[in-house]
Amino acid sequence: MIAFVFPGGASLGAVQVGMLKALQEAGVRPNFCVGSSVGALNAAWVAADPTRAVADLEEIWLGIRRADMFPVSPMQMGLAVLGRRQYLVPSEGLRQLVSRALPLRRLDAGGVPLAVVTTDVNTGQPVVHTSGAAIPALMASCAIPGIFPPVKIGGRYLMDGAISDNAAIDVAVRAGADRVYVLPSGYACALERPPATALGMTLHALSFVVHQRLIADVGHFADRVDLRVAPPLCPLAVSPADFRHTPELIARAYQQTCAWLRSGGRSRGAEHLGFHGAHLARPFPLPVVAQPQPSVARMRVQRALWHASVETIWAIGRAANRARSKSATRTHRSHTRSMD
Numbered sequence: 001m002i003a004f005v006f007p008g009g010a011s012l013g014a015v016q017v018g019m020l021k022a023l024q025e026a027g028v029r030p031n032f033c034v035g036s037s038v039g040a041l042n043a044a045w046v047a048a049d050p051t052r053a054v055a056d057l058e059e060i061w062l063g064i065r066r067a068d069m070f071p072v073s074p075m076q077m078g079l080a081v082l083g084r085r086q087y088l089v090p091s092e093g094l095r096q097l098v099s100r101a102l103p104l105r106r107l108d109a110g111g112v113p114l115a116v117v118t119t120d121v122n123t124g125q126p127v128v129h130t131s132g133a134a135i136p137a138l139m140a141s142c143a144i145p146g147i148f149p150p151v152k153i154g155g156r157y158l159m160d161g162a163i164s165d166n167a168a169i170d171v172a173v174r175a176g177a178d179r180v181y182v183l184p185s186g187y188a189c190a191l192e193r194p195p196a197t198a199l200g201m202t203l204h205a206l207s208f209v210v211h212q213r214l215i216a217d218v219g220h221f222a223d224r225v226d227l228r229v230a231p232p233l234c235p236l237a238v239s240p241a242d243f244r245h246t247p248e249l250i251a252r253a254y255q256q257t258c259a260w261l262r263s264g265g266r267s268r269g270a271e272h273l274g275f276h277g278a279h280l281a282r283p284f285p286l287p288v289v290a291q292p293q294p295s296v297a298r299m300r301v302q303r304a305l306w307h308a309s310v311e312t313i314w315a316i317g318r319a320a321n322r323a324r325s326k327s328a329t330r331t332h333r334s335h336t337r338s339m340d
């Protein structure tokens with residue numbers, strides 16, 4: 001039994017479309033699909049109809065813009081900062097996309113058995129869904145903590161499956177797979193500078209965490225099952241929050257996976273997934289910030305303004321004291337007259 005495993009990766013999930021295309025052309029078909037996070041979405045399309053999945057997914061991925069996935073809502077962000085929301089971005093854009101395009105209403109209604117991994121918010125343990133409504137499970141699997149809202153299913157709050165079991169190779173093995181193809185989204189190993197936004201930084205950092213887990217899982221299962229890990233893209237200079245490079249990601253992953261399959265499609269274990277040195281001669285060069293030197297005239301003006309404001313405050317204070325003492329004297333005189 002052949003299983004396809006789809007780890008998460010936000011915008012880098014497009015890589016899996018190129019990998020799928022190469023596998024399809026090579027005649028490799030899955031008997032079981034499992035995915036976490038955005039990988040669960042790709043897995044759902046493959047499980048629904050493996051023959052149409054690549055074309056459909058390519059069309060969908062090419063149409064996704066960052067604003068569709070992560071729409072900026074000042075109100076939501078304000079509520080999150082004030083402690084009234086546990087997420088920064090509404091997931092409606094993603095929900096609408098999935099509701100509109102998903103060719104599967106229930107997880108067990110596809111041509112291939114499907115497992116969707118989520119994480120229990122309370123316990124941190126993975127929760128694997130193989131039946132029931134597809135959309136809530138997929139939304140839960142994509143619910144990046146702090147970014148998207150968790151999803152309540154069966155009395156439990158669930159979040160991104162990548163947090164607890166990104167690769168989910170164990171799920172494929174437990175389902176009876178004897179050959180497991182892992183389609184890693186990889187991580188951005190060649191960014192010229194740190195991501196410019198909080199969202200970009202969060203997703204970039206998370207990609208390291210989940211990739212670390214993938215390396216550990218591949219090492220753990222390498223001798224227990226026929227494990228074939230498609231090589232992730234390297235060097236990769238695309239942030240997982242950046243959806244502008246989808247055509248390039250799909251094309252590169254397709255070519256690379258074709259070459260890998262031509263060479264036998266054997267996994268080289270965890271070593272070709274490992275974290276490696278920077279591709280840049282000088283990683284993340286620190287920006288030189290010139291300290292502006294104030295001119296003498298400017299300093300004199302600032303000092304004069306400072307003195308003027310202090311004098312004004314003193315004058316207001318003195319005027320207020322005088323007015324208070326006059327009022328007290330008037331009150332005392334009128335009180336004395338009334339006593340007479």
Ligand SMILES: [Zn+2]
Pocket residue numbers: 189190233234235236276279
């Ligand atoms: Zn690299």
